[in-house]
Amino acid sequence: MPFEGTNQHRPWPGPAVLLVDLDAFFASVEQLDHPAWRGKPVIVGGDPDKRGVVSTASYEARVYGVRSAMPAATAKQLCPHAIWTHGHFDRYKAMSRAIMGILLDESPLLQQVSIDEAFLDVSPNAVNTEHPVAIAQRIQSRVKELGVTCSIGVGTSKTIAKIASDMDKPQGLTVVYPGRERDFLSPLPVRTMSGVGARAEEMLHRHGVSTLGEMASAPERLLKAIWGKNADMMRSRCLGLDMTPVSAESDPVKSVSSEMTASSDLRSFDSIAAAVDTMAAKVARRLRKKELAGRTLALRMRYSDRSTRSVQRKLPRPEDNEFAFIPLLHEMIDELWKPGMAVRLVGVAVTGFEEDEHVQGSLFDSEDFAAEDKGKHPHAEAKPPAIDADHGRKLSRATDIVKDRFGESAVFYGRELQVKDNTTGTAAKNPADY
Template sequence: MIDDSQQTNAFKAADDGPALPLEPWEGPAILLVDLDAFFASVEQLDHPAWRGKPVIVGGDPDKHGVVSTASYEARPFGVRSAMPSSTAHKLCPHAIWTHGHFDRYREMSNKIMDILHAETPHVQQVSIDEAFLDVTPTTVNREHPVYVAQRIQRRVEELGVTCSIGVGTSKTIAKIASDMDKPRGLTVVYPGGERDFLAPLPVRTMSGIGAAAEEKLRSRGIRTLGQLADADLNMLVRVFGKNGRVMHLRANGGDDAPVEDDDTVKSVSNEMTFAVDLTERTDVEAAIATMAAKVGRRLRRKGLAGRTISLRVKFDDLSVRSVQRQLSTPSNDELAYTPLLYQMVDEVWRPGMPLRLIGVGMSGFDDTGAVQEALFDVTEVVPTDDDVEPVVKDDRKRRGLIEATDLVKNRFGETAVRFGHELRNDENTTGSAAKNPADYK
C-alpha cells in the first residue's frame, strides 16, 4: 500500500504530473474503479445548493423503499446503501431525498466508461458505478499502473464527480483495496504484498463470503483472511466444495479470474420491489409478466437468447426463494416463456403469502445447451418447457407482435406501448433502483 506520505504525493502527482518514484511493477496489474457515492454525487453536481448537505437517493420511507446511495454527508448519521428507507429517515430526518434521475446517471456513467476504455480495451463494467481494468505493463507500454490510476482519477474529477481506485495483481485484491480509503482514495498493493495486506482483514471482506459462509468459518476458528489462508485446504473443500479451493487461493493472494470485456454478458435480469406486498395471484402474474417483458426486450437489444430462466421472490419477512428452469431452445421471447414463469411461481409461493419483491432473469447464452451457473440461488432445476403453451401460439404472429412493439418503443420510448399487466402495479413501486449494468446500457 502507499503510506501516508506516498499517498499525499500520489494525489499531487495526479494533479501536477508524476512526482514520486514508484516501486517497479512486475506481473499483472488490475484496477477497480469505484465511483464515490455516485448517484448522490451526480445529484449534488446538478444541484449546487445540495453540496455539503446529506443527500439520499432511494425509495419512499413509507413504501418499503430502499436507499440506493447516500452522500458522504449522510453517512456519519449511519445511513448506508441497501438500508430500508424508513430506517434512513429516522437516522437522518433532515436529509434531502430524491428518487433519482437514472437517465442522467447513465449518461455520466457512459462518459466515465469512455475514459476507462481510452486507457485500455480490457474493461469489465460490473455495475453503473464500478469497473475492473487490466493495465498490465507490456513490452510496448511500460507505464506504471499507479500513474494510470492517478490519471483516471483526475479525468473523472474533471467531470464533477470522484472515484476511489484499488490497484493490485488480481481482481480480488483490487476490489478490496478500492474500499480501503474513500472518497477519492488510491490504495496500491504491490506484487508480493498481497498476503500481508489481506491477513488482518475479516473474512467477510472478500467477495463471495456471505453470512452463512462466515458462520461456518467462525465455527472452525477462522475469522480473518490470514487464518483462512493458513487453514487446511482439504477441510475447506469438504465444507465448501470447489468454492473452498477458490477461497483459500484468494486468501493467499492468488486469483486468476480475468478481466472480461464488457461485451461478455452472463445474465440479464430485472426485479421489482413493491410498496404494498402482493398477495393475489392476479397481481403476482402481472408483475411477473412485466419483469419478463423487460428482460425479453433487453435480450433482443443485446442480440441474445438464453436457455436458463430464473424466478426470484422475496417475502415480507425478507426471506428469499428462487427457482430455475432450462428451456428446450434459447429464447428472448417473453410471450413464450412467461407462462412457464407462471408455473414456476407455484413452487415458491401460494396465494395469500405476502410478496415484497419479484425478479426474473435469463442466462445460459452459450451454444452448448449446458446448465449454466444459477443466476439466483435456486431450489430446483427442471430441464424442459415442452408442456407450456405460449401466450400467442402462432410463432409468426407472436414474433410480429414483439417486433411491432419494439419498433414503437425504439422510436417513442419505453412507455409508448404498455400492456394491461404493466399498468396493474404501476403505482405500487418503491422508487428504489439497483445498479445492474444491464439496466443502464
Template sequence: MKGEHTYDSPGPAEALFGAWSGPAVGLLDLDAFFASVEQLDHPAWRGRPVIVGGDADARGVVSTASYEARAFGVRSAMPSAQARRLCPQAIWTHGHFDRYRELSAQVMAILEDETPYVDRVSIDEAFFDVTPGRFSREDPVAICRRISARVASLGITCSIGLGSSKTVAKIASERDKPRGLTVVFPGTEEGFLSPLPVRAMSGIGSAAETALARAGIHTLGQLAAADPQVLAGVFGVNAQTMCERARGAERSAVSAVDAPEEVKSVSNERTFARDLTERGDVEAAIHLLGESVGRRLRRRGLAGRTVTLKLRFSYGRGRTVQRKLAHPTDDENVFIPVALELLDGVWAPGTRIRLAGVGMSDFDLAGGVQTDLFCEVDERGAQASDRRGLSVAMDAVRERFGDAAVGFGRAARFDAEVVRSDRYGSRNAPRG
C-alpha cells in the same frame, strides 16, 4: 485527488515509477454514485445528506446514500424507514436511472480510452488491466491518476485500487474513500492482506465469517495459513481458490472490452411496496418483469430455453420453479404465458407476495433445435410469436427516448415502485 496511498513503499510513489513488474489490475469504484449524480445535477443539494431509494412509508430500501448521509449511519440496502429515523433531514429522491446510465457510459469510455482490457462489474464499478507492455508501457500508477482526474472532470469522483490481481485491487479500492488511490505494489500483497478481517475479501459473507470464526480464523492472514480441511468445510471445492486469494496469489485475467461475455442467465426481480394478493396484480407484475427480460435478451442476441419464476411471500418463505421449453426464445410473448402457468402451481389468490422475479437461461444454441409445424422459428431455431415485431419496435423507441417513452397500461400499477433488481448471471463475470 483526496489521497494517494502506496502500501509498504520505501518512499514516494514517484520513486517507484517504471519499477512495476507483472500484472497491474485496477478497480474503479464511483463514489456514492447515484447520490453524487443527484448532487451534481442539483447544486443546492451539494454538501447536504442525499438518499436515493424507495419511500420510507412503502417498505422501500436505500439504493445509495451520499457521504453526508452516511455520517448519520445510513447505508445502501438499509430499510428506508430506518434511514429516515437516522437522518430525518435528508433529501430523498427515487432516482433518475437514465441519467446514471449516461454518466456511467462516459466513465467506462474513459477506461476504454486508457486500455482495451475492461471488465465492467456494475453501473458504478469496473476492473481494468494496465499491465506494462500489455497495451501501454506507461506506469500503472500514472494511468490511474489520469483516470481519476478525468472522472473528476465529469463532476463526480471515483476511488481506485491498484494491485496484481482483482482481489487485491477490489480490497484496495475500499481502503480510502472518497476519491482515493491505493496502490499495492507487486511483492507486498501478502503483507497488505494479512491483517485485514476475512469480510474484507469478496465472497465471504456472514455465514462463512461465522464458520471461520468458530475455527479461530478472523484475518486473511489466518485464512491463508489455515488447514485445507478446515477451509473445505466452509468453502467446499473453492477452498484452495479462497486460500490463494487471501495470500494475494490469485491470477485473474481482465478480458478485452469486445471479448464476448458468456452469460448464463438474464432475470428481473421486483420487491413491491405493498404485498400482492390479487391475481390481476400478480399477472401484471409477471408481464412487466418478463417484458424487461425479453428486451435485454434481444439487446444481447440471446435466446433461452428455460423459464424461471421466483416468488417470495410476506412471511419470508418463497418458491422458485422452472420449465424447459422445446425451443429457445427471446420473445416475452412466448415465455410469459409459461411463467403464468408456473404461477398456478405455486400460488393461490390471497397469498401475499412481496417479491416476484422472472428469468431466462440455457442459451446454448450450438446443438441446434428440433423444429415442428406448430410454432414459428427464426434462422437460429428460436421460437417467436406474431407479436415479437411489436416488442422489437418498442425496444427501438425505448432505446431512443427512454424506458418511459412507451409501455402498456399495466405498468401504471407499479409506477411508484423503485425497489428492483435487473440481473445478468455470467460464467465469467468478475467476482473480485
C-alpha cells in the same frame, strides 16, 4: 491513508491492475445535477413508506449510518432530513459511458463489472512504459473534471486492486506494490475477501480464523469443508497469488432476470399476473437487446412472511418474446399462489442460452431458482394470452423500435400502468443495460 505511498518512481515489475470505483455514484451525479444538494445528505432509493431500499447514499448521509441495501424506512429514521430521489438511470448510464471512455484511453484491457466499477490492466510493457500509479492519478483527475470522483486500488491482481479500492474513500488511491501483497492482506478481516459470506465467516471464527493471514494457513480440511473444490482458489487469494486476468469480455452468466417488490401486498391473481407480465416484458426486452434466447423460464415469489418459493419450466424452443413466456408463467403462478396468500415480491428469469453468449449479471442469481419443480399443480389452469406469440413477437419488436428511439417510458402496456403505482421506487444498483 494509502497502504503504500503514491511515489511514481518506485519500480513496478510485472502485472498491474487498477480497480476504479465511482464514489457514491448515483448520489454524486444527483448532487452534480442539483447544485443546491451539494454538501447535503442525498439518498437514491425507494420510498420509506413503501418497503423501499437504499440504492446509494451520499457521504453526507453515510455520516448518519445510512448504507446501501438498507431498508429505506431505517434510513429515514437515521437521517430524516435527507433529500430523497428515485434516481435517473439514463443520466447515470451516460456518465458511466463517459468514464469508461476515459479508462479505454489508458488501456484496451477494460473489464466493467457494474455501472460504477471496472478493472483496468495497465501492466508496464514495451508499449505502455508509464507507471501504473501515474495512470491512476490521471484517471482520477479526468473523472473529477466530469463532476464526480473515484477511488482506485492499484495492485498486481484483481483481488488486491478490489480490496485496495475500498481502503480509502472518497477519492482515495491505495497502492500495493509488488512483493507487499501478503503484508497488505494478512491483517485484514476474513470478510474482506470476496467469497467469504456470513456463514463462512462464522465457521472460520469458530475455528479461530479471523484474518486473511490466518485463513491462508488454515487446515485444508477446513477450507474444503467451506468452499469445496474452490478451497485452493480461496487460499491463493489470501496469499495474493490469484492471477485471474482482466478480461475485455463480460463474464457469462446463467440468467437474465428482473424482479419487483410491491409497496402493498399482491393478493389477487390479476394483480400478481400484472406484476409477473411486466417483469416478463423487461426480461424479454433485455434478451432481445443482447440477441439472446433461452429455453428455461423461472418464476420466484416472496410472501408476506418473507418466505420464498420458485419454480422453473422448459420452453419448447429458445425464446426472447414475453408473449411466449406469459401463458406458462400464469400456470406457474397457480403453482406458487393460492387465494388468501399475500405476495410481496415477484421475479422472472430466463436461462438456458443456446449459444455461449455474454450478458450482465442478473438481478438475482440463478441458484435462487433451485429445482422446486415438482410437476404441474393439479389445479393449475393456463390463462389464455390476450395476444398469441407470433403476433406478440411483431408487437414487441415494434415497441422496441419506439423505446430505442424515444426512451423506455415512451410506450407502456396496460399491465405496466397497473403495476406502476405499486412499486417501492427502489433504484437498482446495477441496471441490466449500462
